[in-house]
Amino acid sequence: MRLSKDIVIGSIVFLFCVSLFPAIKVVATYPYIADLVEKVGMEKVSVKSLSRGSWDPHTIVPKPSLIAKIRTADLLVINGAQLELGWLPALLNQANNSGVMPGKKGFLDLSNYVKLIQTPTNVSRAGGDIHPAGNPHFCLNPDFIPELARAIADKLGQLDPANNSFYRENSRSLDKAWKTQLAGWEARIAVLRGKKVIEYHRNMDYFLERFGMEVCETVEPLPGIPPTSRHISHLIEKVKHGDIILILHDVYHSKKTSAFLSQKTGIPMIVLPHDVGAVEEATDIFSLHEEIISRLCK
Template identity: 35%
Template sequence: MDSKRLLLFLTFALLVVPSPATASLRVFACEPEWASLVRQLLPDAAITTATTVWQDPHYIEARPSLIAAMRNADLAVCTGASLEAGWLPTLISRAANRAIRPGQPGLFMAADQVSLHQPHNHVDRSLGDVHPEGDPHLHLDPDKLPQVATALADRLIAIAPEQGRDIQRRLIQWRVQWNLQRAQWRQTAQSLEGMTLVVQHSNFGYLLRWLGVASGPDLEPKPGLPPTAAHLNQLLQDPQLEQAQGILVSSYQDRQPAEWLATRTGLPVLVMPGTVTGAVPTETLAALIDHILTSLKGLNRSEAARHAQVQEEAP
């Protein structure tokens, strides 16, 4: 029996072993991606999610309902790397939950489990919204997610040891499926390598880098600063723009700057969820990556057809 079949057999064997019913763990998730990952490992958890796919996770209000949810939670799962610096410290302070404080087991930061891209030794306001720890938008990196999932499973087991066997078997199941899908994504990446996209912020940076897709001109003049008319006009003179196949923005971002540039360049605009939505076809992180790759493949084919048509029409 080869290793892949053996792993699948062990996963099935673990799945069929019944476990006694236990009380639901109360989890506070800062972003939908971590709520989704917790649900993969502990589907019975009672999860409160602070943000949605339509919100910029950098900026939300520390509402009373979120403070109450944090106060009653057994575990908080957040991105870290200063992504939530504008509101998470306030929630933690006002909730006064002894289990959920920096350095305590009840606060899990995904960014602490992996190495981040583009850390900075020196950060000041002139650079824009730059995170000294590195780019925090790691949740779409096919290689880093298994590291986060394993560390999260360990933390869940430490907090709820009576559910350890169930959590461990779901982690194995998740990793088997993730590895199979990652192999398929790698095949798809071969057809996308060398592609260039105009982007806004670094929401998809980890995935694009993994795919070999270049992030070309950025609609933001500096990280975290909204696009300006002056900057957009400068982009029209950027030589990289000639190599771009499309403009990629997140669903929570204002589409007007992307559409303004599109009308002047003919580039298509691709609006993608920056995180899971809980609904098909982007209900999980794996499904979201599938959806993004399928959309990029379609964009690549459309741009190739458009380029061929322009060549045919040229005198």
């Protein structure tokens, strides 16, 4: 009798400990991915992001603390499309965690589930363009978000088959809530359909294309290449008599050149968030898209 009582108490303690320590340890390269994993995995996962939303996603500083996060992970979820090319390979080499290397069960590349735009027409992209595989900022196409959530649910289900239906149900709930929001966003932004903008870096192209807006020029001559005074003079001449309504800037490049262009042309400049956490209002994937719509429609 005494023995069975000990077994019952032991079992309760064991179950309590299991509930305290989630089953799957996930590392995401960017905050928007961590948010999607949390929304799909809920209490069954613990998620860490390797970067902050206010950072330049192309150039994350590879600190030892990031290596430690990868070393103990069960699953690594990346954006892909070479957005992490400049910083993740070195971290992966040093983390020595074979389970989360590309091609392994504990690895998920979200770019495999979307259609990229601005893909190269030739193998040589001379001049140092940092979008060599096409535009990697696809998380700002709202149509892709349910697809990405589904891909995450499938992967979590592979790693944790006992909770497969839980992940799928959460993904379906997200899909439903997302489509409700999207209908509202489409109605609000309809007035901007056909409008033209200038962009500093090609962060917003998926979003703008989705809602029928057009990027006429970029302040960077090529993605990742800082503007020269000659390029800016050319831009001022080209756009000052045009019908461009806004200059779009991001949170991590210096605003100096975009502000100068705005002053010379009279075209207003606004700052848009590109990831969860880029501005304080963008606390998750929903409010990220909401904030972009709000700032564009102001």
